[in-house]
Amino acid sequence: MAEQRLKTSIAILGSGDVGATLAYTLLQNPICSEVILVDPKRELLEAQVRDLGDATYGGRAATKIRAGTHQEAGQADIVVITAGAKQKPDESRLSLLRRNLQILSSIFTSMSPISPHAILLLVANPVDILTYFARKLSGLPESQVLGTGTSLDSARLRGILAQKAQVSPSSIDAYVLGEHGESQFVAWSNASIGSTPLRLALSQHLTDEFKTDIETHTRGAAGAIIAAKGCTAYGIGNVAASICKYILFDSRTVRPLSFYQTSLGCCLSMPAVIGRKGILRAMPIQLDGDEQKLLEVCAEGLRAVIEGAEKELKADDELRHALEKHA
Numbered sequence: 001m002a003e004q005r006l007k008t009s010i011a012i013l014g015s016g017d018v019g020a021t022l023a024y025t026l027l028q029n030p031i032c033s034e035v036i037l038v039d040p041k042r043e044l045l046e047a048q049v050r051d052l053g054d055a056t057y058g059g060r061a062a063t064k065i066r067a068g069t070h071q072e073a074g075q076a077d078i079v080v081i082t083a084g085a086k087q088k089p090d091e092s093r094l095s096l097l098r099r100n101l102q103i104l105s106s107i108f109t110s111m112s113p114i115s116p117h118a119i120l121l122l123v124a125n126p127v128d129i130l131t132y133f134a135r136k137l138s139g140l141p142e143s144q145v146l147g148t149g150t151s152l153d154s155a156r157l158r159g160i161l162a163q164k165a166q167v168s169p170s171s172i173d174a175y176v177l178g179e180h181g182e183s184q185f186v187a188w189s190n191a192s193i194g195s196t197p198l199r200l201a202l203s204q205h206l207t208d209e210f211k212t213d214i215e216t217h218t219r220g221a222a223g224a225i226i227a228a229k230g231c232t233a234y235g236i237g238n239v240a241a242s243i244c245k246y247i248l249f250d251s252r253t254v255r256p257l258s259f260y261q262t263s264l265g266c267c268l269s270m271p272a273v274i275g276r277k278g279i280l281r282a283m284p285i286q287l288d289g290d291e292q293k294l295l296e297v298c299a300e301g302l303r304a305v306i307e308g309a310e311k312e313l314k315a316d317d318e319l320r321h322a323l324e325k326h327a
């Protein structure tokens with residue numbers, strides 16, 4: 001029993017490109033006793049576990065990897081959801097969303113009863129919408145359900161600004177906020193290098209054209225990588241592993257994460273303090289007038305998708321019941 005309490009585990013649902021890369025990152029930078037991979041594709045799952053296991057025999061492996069069931073995953077300290085269907089050619093976003101919601105709903109049914117202490121980290125797309133529905137389907141407190149949101153986009157932003165300013169990315173404080181998708185925006189008014197506002201630190205460069213170029217890059221980076229290699233995995237693997245560390249180490253780090261915004265009626269990314277109990281609190285941010293408008297437009301778009309999905313779900317008895325269970 002004592003040993004049981006000392007164990008820390010991270011369950012990863014989905015052993016595809018993102019799930020396996022996250023598992024590899026967690027094995028290379030150990031923060032928990034065990035990583036449990038879950039996937040209905042048994043052959044793929046076993047192969048991933050064996051391949052990942054081979055990376056742990058070098059002598060410094062503190063973390064074990066194994067295949068598990070949804071039921072076991074539901075008892076983990078952190079449950080990371082990378083499980084999702086890929087978009088078919090010509091498939092609408094709503095139809096993809098419906099398929100991913102069916103997967104999400106079946107995951108919660110299979111994990112039930114989920115540990116009341118579990119922290120859910122959504123990675124699968126559309127991450128803000130799935131985070132919204134995971135809140136409802138899991139029955140967990142709002143603070144324990146979060147999505148990676150724009151943390152990857154923000155990491156890309158830090159990388160570009162660091163190159164431009166010739167400083168370490170860790171000295172850049174700049175966030176992409178809103179949707180992990182088309183309507184995201186950069187909170188330029190709050191960006192700084194060290195304690196110097198970006199408008200002073202990069203005064204020569206900070207033209208509208210420069211900002212638009214950067215926004216286009218952070219918004220489109222994933223599409224370009226997917227077009228060339230079929231997925232993005234390393235960046236998100238690293239970002240998700242860092243978020244797991246902030247949670248397990250109760251580090252109270254501030255990051256832009258997707259979580260429920262009461263005043264906006266949807267999940268989207270805003271700065272939050274993250275620790276052992278998930279989202280500990282929102283970190284207030286003062287946006288300028290234009291950014292505030294962009295945030296509202298972004299929330300409006302997400303609410304419209306949620307409303308569309310909710311209408312569709314009413315026609316699907318199983319999903320409707322799953323959603324009503326914790327209403």
Ligand SMILES: NC(=O)c1ccc[n+]([C@@H]2O[C@H](COP(=O)([O-])OP(=O)(O)OC[C@H]3O[C@@H](n4cnc5c(N)ncnc54)[C@H](O)[C@@H]3O)[C@@H](O)[C@H]2O)c1
Pocket residue numbers: 013014015016017018019038039040041044082083084085086103106107122123124125126127148149152180231232233236
């Ligand atoms: N949020 C981000 O910044 C970000 C970045 C990259 C990718 N993603 C998203 O992550 C998701 C995964 O991407 P990928 O490239 O790994 O896809 P993938 O198709 O390689 O892997 C998905 C895996 O999920 C599995 N799965 C399906 N149903 C399941 C269930 N009920 N339980 C457990 N596993 C199940 C599938 O069998 C598959 O192996 C996608 O939705 C992708 O868009 C998000």
